[in-house]
Amino acid sequence: xxxxxxxxxxxxxxxxxxxxxxxxxxxxxxxxxxxxxxxxxxxxxxxxxxxxxxxxxxxxxxxxxxxxxxxxxxxxxxxxxxxxxxxxxxxxxxxxxxxxxxxxxxxxxxxxxxxxxxxxxxxxxxxxxxxxxxxxxxxxxxxxxxxxxxxxxxxxxxxxxxxxxxxxxxxxxxxxxxxxxxxxxxxxxxxxxxxxxxxxxxxxxxxxxxxxxxxxxxxxxxxxxxxxxxxxxxxxxxxxxxxxxxxxxxxxxxxxxxxxxxxxxxxxxxxxxxxxxxxxxxxxxxxxxxxxxxxxxxxxxxxxxxxxxxxxxxxxxxxxxxxxxxxxxxxxxxxxxxxxxxxxxxxxxxxxxxxxxxxxxxxxxxxxxxxxxxxxxxxxxxxxxxxxxxxxxxxxxxxxx
Amino acid sequence: xxxxxxxxxxxxxxxxxxxxxxxxxxxxxxxxxxxxxxxxxxxxxxxxxxxxxxxxxxxxxxxxxxxxxxxxxxxxxxxxxxxxxxxxxxxxxxxxxxxxxxxxxxxxxxxxxxxxxxxxxxxxxxxxxxxxxxxxxxxxxxxxxxxxxxxxxxxxxxxxxxxxxxxxxxxxxxxxxxxxxxxxxxxxxxxxxxxxxxxxxxxxxxxxxxxxxxxxxxxxxxxxxxxxxxxxxxxxxxxxxxxxxxxxxxxxxxxxxxxxxxxxxxxxxxxxxxxxxxxxxxxxxxxxxxxxxxxxxxxxxxxxxxxxxxxxxxxxxxxxxxxxxxxxxxxxxxxxxxxxxxxxxxxxxxxxxxxxxxxxxxxxxxxxxxxxxxxxxxxxxxxxxxxxxxxxxxxxxxxxx
Ligand SMILES: [Mo]
Ligand SMILES: [Mo]
Numbered sequence: 001x002x003x004x005x006x007x008x009x010x011x012x013x014x015x016x017x018x019x020x021x022x023x024x025x026x027x028x029x030x031x032x033x034x035x036x037x038x039x040x041x042x043x044x045x046x047x048x049x050x051x052x053x054x055x056x057x058x059x060x061x062x063x064x065x066x067x068x069x070x071x072x073x074x075x076x077x078x079x080x081x082x083x084x085x086x087x088x089x090x091x092x093x094x095x096x097x098x099x100x101x102x103x104x105x106x107x108x109x110x111x112x113x114x115x116x117x118x119x120x121x122x123x124x125x126x127x128x129x130x131x132x133x134x135x136x137x138x139x140x141x142x143x144x145x146x147x148x149x150x151x152x153x154x155x156x157x158x159x160x161x162x163x164x165x166x167x168x169x170x171x172x173x174x175x176x177x178x179x180x181x182x183x184x185x186x187x188x189x190x191x192x193x194x195x196x197x198x199x200x201x202x203x204x205x206x207x208x209x210x211x212x213x214x215x216x217x218x219x220x221x222x223x224x225x226x227x228x229x230x231x232x233x234x235x236x237x238x239x240x241x242x243x244x245x246x247x248x249x250x251x252x253x254x255x256x257x258x259x260x261x262x263x264x265x266x267x268x269x270x271x272x273x274x275x276x277x278x279x280x281x282x283x284x285x286x287x288x289x290x291x292x293x294x295x296x297x298x299x300x301x302x303x304x305x306x307x308x309x310x311x312x313x314x315x316x317x318x319x320x321x322x323x324x325x326x327x328x329x330x331x332x333x334x335x336x337x338x339x340x341x342x343x344x345x346x347x348x349x350x351x352x353x354x355x356x357x358x359x360x361x362x363x364x365x366x367x368x369x370x371x372x373x374x375x376x377x378x379x380x381x382x383x384x385x386x387x388x389x390x391x392x393x394x395x396x397x398x399x400x401x
Numbered sequence: 402x403x404x405x406x407x408x409x410x411x412x413x414x415x416x417x418x419x420x421x422x423x424x425x426x427x428x429x430x431x432x433x434x435x436x437x438x439x440x441x442x443x444x445x446x447x448x449x450x451x452x453x454x455x456x457x458x459x460x461x462x463x464x465x466x467x468x469x470x471x472x473x474x475x476x477x478x479x480x481x482x483x484x485x486x487x488x489x490x491x492x493x494x495x496x497x498x499x500x501x502x503x504x505x506x507x508x509x510x511x512x513x514x515x516x517x518x519x520x521x522x523x524x525x526x527x528x529x530x531x532x533x534x535x536x537x538x539x540x541x542x543x544x545x546x547x548x549x550x551x552x553x554x555x556x557x558x559x560x561x562x563x564x565x566x567x568x569x570x571x572x573x574x575x576x577x578x579x580x581x582x583x584x585x586x587x588x589x590x591x592x593x594x595x596x597x598x599x600x601x602x603x604x605x606x607x608x609x610x611x612x613x614x615x616x617x618x619x620x621x622x623x624x625x626x627x628x629x630x631x632x633x634x635x636x637x638x639x640x641x642x643x644x645x646x647x648x649x650x651x652x653x654x655x656x657x658x659x660x661x662x663x664x665x666x667x668x669x670x671x672x673x674x675x676x677x678x679x680x681x682x683x684x685x686x687x688x689x690x691x692x693x694x695x696x697x698x699x700x701x702x703x704x705x706x707x708x709x710x711x712x713x714x715x716x717x718x719x720x721x722x723x724x725x726x727x728x729x730x731x732x733x734x735x736x737x738x739x740x741x742x743x744x745x746x747x748x749x750x751x752x753x754x755x756x757x758x759x760x761x762x763x764x765x766x767x768x769x770x771x772x773x774x775x776x777x778x779x780x781x782x783x784x785x786x787x788x789x790x791x792x793x794x795x796x797x798x799x800x801x802x
Contacts (some may be wrong), residue, residue, distance in 0.1 A: 007548060247705070370770070
């Protein structure tokens with residue numbers, strides 16, 4: 001009877017059917033499940049393996065039967081278009097895009113050190129780079145009746161997930177119509193991640209992938225698409241995922257006064273060495289690695305690295321693949337959706353006992369990262385893209401004398 | 402005979418036919434003429450009067466007869482298209498765009514304080530906002546034979562000015578083809594500025610206006626347009642107007658390693674009060690004004706102002722016109738070409754004897770300005786967009802006791 005009771009408890013828990021996760025992941029919360037990999041894994045491969053890709057669910061993972069799955073497309077003159085998974089795969093050309101997704105809260109823990117913010121205490125690894133394959137949202141909207149008349153009034157494309165809270169409210173978000181229908185926007189209704197069916201945590205069987213746009217708009221377990229004059233009315237579009245001034249607190253915040261985050265600002269971080277690493281002086285050389293990315297399809301063109309707390313800077317080597325023969329063909333202008341990995345190997349400064357390593361990236365609009373966190377602090381701890389700083393110690397290897 | 406000699410000298414000076422300029426302008430160089438207005442003029446009106454608009458010539462101002470003026474469009478399948486000024490005005494719809502132009506070197510003087518750079522010592526006023534009217538470059542390219550076949554190979558649109566150096570080399574620059582032909586790019590072949598014929602210093606009779614893109618690509622006295630696989634081979638495209646790491650000096654610089662500046666990063670500055678102003682304590686309130694703008698059509702969504710050197714911040718009021726009833730209809734997403742003026746009126750802090758006023762802007766990709774200049778220092782002193790800082794003194798008004 002105890003066992004039956006346990007099962008009952010378990011089955012009344014909406015999270016009980018969440019999938020297994022890789023044990024190396026570091027959870028920030030269990031219900032909903034949110035987790036990031038150890039940072040050094042990110043620079044191990046240009047494409048982040050799906051099992052290590054950060055998980056950011058807002059609700060329980062829905063169990064979706066691919067055979068009975070239906071996607072509804074609404075708000076267009078032709079009425080509702082309903083598509084099965086098979087329809088999505090067969091009626092529309094399959095496109096593959098390599099795109100980095102980043103959580104709005106990536107690196108929130110560094111902002112938290114300035115002053116406590118509200119949100120999951122993400123480290124630097126709530127970001128990943130994957131190949132995504134599926135139908136173009138543009139193609140599906142065209143099939144559903146999108147045309148010149150619609151451009152006169154439509155402003156947003158809303159997405160609703162099949163993940164629901166206990167009141168039945170689904171996760172939702174929207175993106176500007178221009179991004180959705182542009183030939184160069186590369187927005188996908190993706191059914192594959194890294195060449196395989198989407199994993200349950202990443203939206204099986206279909207998710208939206210909106211390259212260059214904050215993770216929160218890349219709606220998973222996609223159930224409904226609505227073309228509209230309005231943004232999504234969801235909590236996450238209206239009263240979350242927005243940026244505010246450091247002077248704005250919970251008493252004064254007016255969520256209507258700020259736009260919903262879409263494109264993210266330029267970002268970079270050091271994945272290795274880790275904070276507090278002790279480096280042996282006899283090593284003589286130090287290799288620093290990390291990632292760099294910018295939103296809106298802007299390409300990272302340079303990463304500067306300092307070993308002396310920002311007094312002097314050197315330029316890191318950028319990588320756009322795991323192949324030795326970089327550079328690859330550069331992405332078309334405005335469609336640089338994927339991150340660059342970077343590394344630099346430098347002599348250990350002879351006198352130093354401690355190094356403050358810093359990285360900062362520059363994108364092709366020559367936007368730079370801000371120096372410090374306090375001036376970009378905001379009550380939700382989003383958009384945390386100041387320079388990444390890592391302190392390491394150098395130990396004198398007396399044994400070699 | 403002396404008089405004749407004088408006249409000969411004068412006429413052998415290629416700058417002798419340069420136009421008169423408004424005496425309030427502050428020249429940075431006379432030949433070529435470069436000058437900016439007093440900063441406080443910028444916040445006097447949302448549209449910068451043409452006489453006060455910063456001048457940045459690279460060469461002598463050419464004297465162009467509007468009747469014999471011809472624009473040549475080359476590199477397209479149909480061969481060379483030649484247009485008179487009358488053709489431009491009558492064969493293509495006239496479009497008007499309000500757009501801010503900024504010199505790549507605006508605010509260079511602040512970077513110069515970190516370490517000497519090479520370039521004109523611009524203050525904060527090498528920026529202005531005007532209405533520009535003319536034909537769309539897109540329409541002219543379509544008339545010249547631009548079509549689907551051309552998109553397969555064309556990458557850049559090159560512009561050549563009628564201004565030439567003593568060897569006969571013309572000023573030149575190029576922009577990416579996507580910007581040139583996009584319906585939303587709003588690139589104009591402008592023949593009017595603020596409702597009148599272009600002034601001589603601004604490119605009479607025709608200049609390119611490339612909204613959202615660095616001033617240097619907005620070629621004046623336009624003589625030739627060439628659609629090409631390559632960027633302009635000009636000095637200014639290849640070996641100037643590029644950004645580098647603070648660690649790069651004239652011995653190590655490789656101009657091929659950096660992309661030509663196109664879109665500019667987010668920018669703002671305080672136009673009033675000026676550095677060193679003494680404010681009477683009895684005034685009780687202080688009004689701070691300035692401008693804010695971002696490249697690439699990204700809209701400025703917030704300006705933060707600090708009176709205490711960056712410890713605390715308040716949000717300024719943004720203005721998109723000179724009318725009292727702001728906000729105006731916001732520009733379409735990605736087409737926010739014009740600056741915002743901003744202002745804030747705050748009580749004088751009771752204890753302070755000196756204020757360090759700072760402004761910083763945020764655009765709708767949530768890019769922010771860097772805190773300080775040293776980490777963005779570059780040998781040409783371009784892209785100088787760190788926080789603007791102005792120190793003022795507060796004098797105690799003992800007479801009122
Ligand atoms: Mo997120
Ligand atoms: Mo410039």
